[in-house]
Amino acid sequence: MxxxxxxxxxxxxxxxxxxxxxxxxxxxxxxxxxxxxxxxxxxxxxxxxxxxxxxxxxxxxxxxxxxxxxxxxxxxxxxxxxxxxxxxxxxxxxxxxxxxxxxxxxxxxxxxxxxxxxxxxxxxxxxxxxxxxxxxxxxxxxxxxxxxxxxxxxxxxxxxASAKEATLAKQHLAAAIATGNGVNLARELADLPGNVVTPTYLGNTAKKLAKDFKFDVEVLERKQIEALKMGSFLSVANGSDEPPRFIVMKYNGGKAKEAPVVLVGKGITFDTGGISIKPAANMDEMKYDMGGAASVFGTMRTIVEMGLKLNVVGIVAACENMPSGRATKPGDIFTSMSGQTVEVLNTDAEGRLILCDALTYAERFNPAAVIDIATLTGACVVALGHHTSGLFTRHDEAHDALADEILAAGRQSGDVAWRMPVFDIYQDQLKSNFADIPNMGTPGAGSIIAACFLERFTRKYTWAHLDIAGTAWRSSPKGATGRPVGLLTQFLRQRTAK
The missing domain is CATH 3.40.220.10 (Leucine Aminopeptidase, subunit E, domain 1)
Structure with missing residues (x-):
């Protein structure tokens, strides 16, 4: 149009x-x-x-x-x-x-x-x-x-109403067109089935975007991922015949030495639950478990089209979660890139297993802020329904400021979020007799416990987590929403304006 x-x-x-x-x-x-x-x-x-x-x-x-x-x-x-x-x-x-x-x-x-x-x-x-x-x-x-x-x-x-208004309107129209293109890219990636959108497909999509929009990209394959000692990420990828991809997109729109904002997307291109297999009903919707990755792709396309004066890194950890003879078993223990060991109590809590290594990788960019985006927990849907994404950060001055920025961006864009607690007391629900941390906590506050797991891998920078399990897609009629591309784009626009 x-x-x-x-x-x-x-x-x-x-x-x-x-x-x-x-x-x-x-x-x-x-x-x-x-x-x-x-x-x-x-x-x-x-x-x-x-x-x-x-x-x-x-x-x-x-x-x-x-x-x-x-x-x-x-x-x-x-x-x-x-x-x-x-x-x-x-x-x-x-x-x-x-x-x-x-x-x-x-x-x-x-x-x-x-x-x-x-x-x-x-x-x-x-x-x-x-x-x-x-x-x-x-x-x-x-x-x-x-x-x-x-x-x-x-x-x-x-x-x-006037020529004066027309000048301003044209600027906003250009921004809206870029956002619309990004939202619809995210929707397309999420709506296509898992036999099309594989980790390899996402890697190739990143390369094409980088070529078309002139930014840098690296697509790491299994041997490179192994060399980085991402044992937690590979514990999920090992169950599938589809090879994993670790995708790093770099847009340098700001000053040369300016610290970037890093966006980290969960890219489970299909989630069976692994050995802890999901019920059959509506499992087709688990092609949407890469909604966080889709939003990173959409946001990267949008901000490059806008020409934002900001440095942004988009990271996507992409694999399938499948049951097989190679798949992770409940009780298995793996060493993450950070060196922390993780006991896998439920293989369907796989998103946090791939994100923790991606969040550790993000340290190398000395980021101004890191936001991870993931269809992470059904508990977040119970808490907030399908209208509002869950926002999780630590509770201190820097993180309160980051949360306020994200919430304001949600209100402006209409792609709203709500802040949930990440109090230290919840960390008591994450204890293992055999490893540093289990991937599941004791019952209750499931979305918060998932965020607390991720928080342990983010203590070297300012961080926020968006749980979009309730907002990345609709079940009736089925289809991706493209969220939270609007929120993330507005957040980055606000940062540029500052």
Missing amino acids: DFSIKTLDPKAASAKTACIICGVFENRKLPAFTAALDAGGHIAAALKAGDISGKAGSTLLLRKLDGVAAERVLLVGLGADEEVAERDFLNANESAYKALANLGAADAINALTLVDVKKRDLGWRIESATLAAFNAEYKPDFLKSKREDAYPLKKLALGV
Whole structure:
């Protein structure tokens, strides 16, 4: 889809397009732009007759209105208040693009971006409306013999009130396009099946991204991983015929000696649970266990396209977790890259086993901060459901500041997180008679205990952990969300602005 910014002057009716999208309120009042279109009174009459309620997301299509150059006018409800609520604005845009999917309009103007939204500015409106269009256009039917019809809309102009606003809007539009591309890359990698997206596939994807977007990449294979003494990572990889890959992407957009932000993604391309095998029901969804890795790929693509003035390293530890004669058995003990020994009590708690070596590897970059992203625990879904990612950090001044940055980025992007505790008292639940640390704790606080395990491998830098088990994909209808690319991108944008 081609995007542009269009200044919509008071002569609203003269805008030529296949469809113009404009808002109406529940109180039957019209935003200024919609009122300017309604010289013939047809929109006011439709509201009075109850043809559209004005409730957020309600829609009504009108054709060939008197004095209006646009072929169609799509009315969209904005809710009760003339200063629109954030959720109502998002619903309105989502509903508008859904309605356009069933029309023959190849181009459209979205004038919803002209309305005021509570506590949000023009930039937010432009970015939100653009990302909603990316979401509407995305289809996960890559491997169907006959793909669904492509989204009919090819050109979308987003409305602003003046030339001065247009300059700012274009900057936000460019950022939104880059973010949308990154989100949809993450979605595609996660939605493709495990027999396509293998660790080797992810390694090749990293090489292609690096070539296309001009950043550095290393893809380490088994012998190199063994040389690094990543015994914990290999304890998971050993059960599969698919060879592991350890992927390091380096974007140097900042100053030469500036400490980078390091993103570490869990890349289990399929998770059977290993010897501690999962129940059969919904196991197909375990192709999504590389959602953290997908978000690192998506974020790297986004920030390079944006040209952020920041150094960022993206690390992905990728393998399958399979049962076989070579697979790790409950009770086995391995030595991690850090030198700490780990007793594997449950082979389905494998994400922390690959992440701990990746987090140790991150030390070599002397990072400004490290954030790991993982579909780590079902316990996080129990705690926070499918709307909010779990955020875990230590509790001190530096980590409180990092947590505040991440939470603020979530609020700004709409890709929200909630902070959970990582108090020292929880470490008492991680004890082994036979090794330095077990990969499972005593019952209770499962997502916190998983974070406490990771915390033991991050004490040389400032660190945060995002558990995205509830937010990386949906089960009905099944599909990846691309989260938390939006949150991570906004976090890095904020750091650049500082």
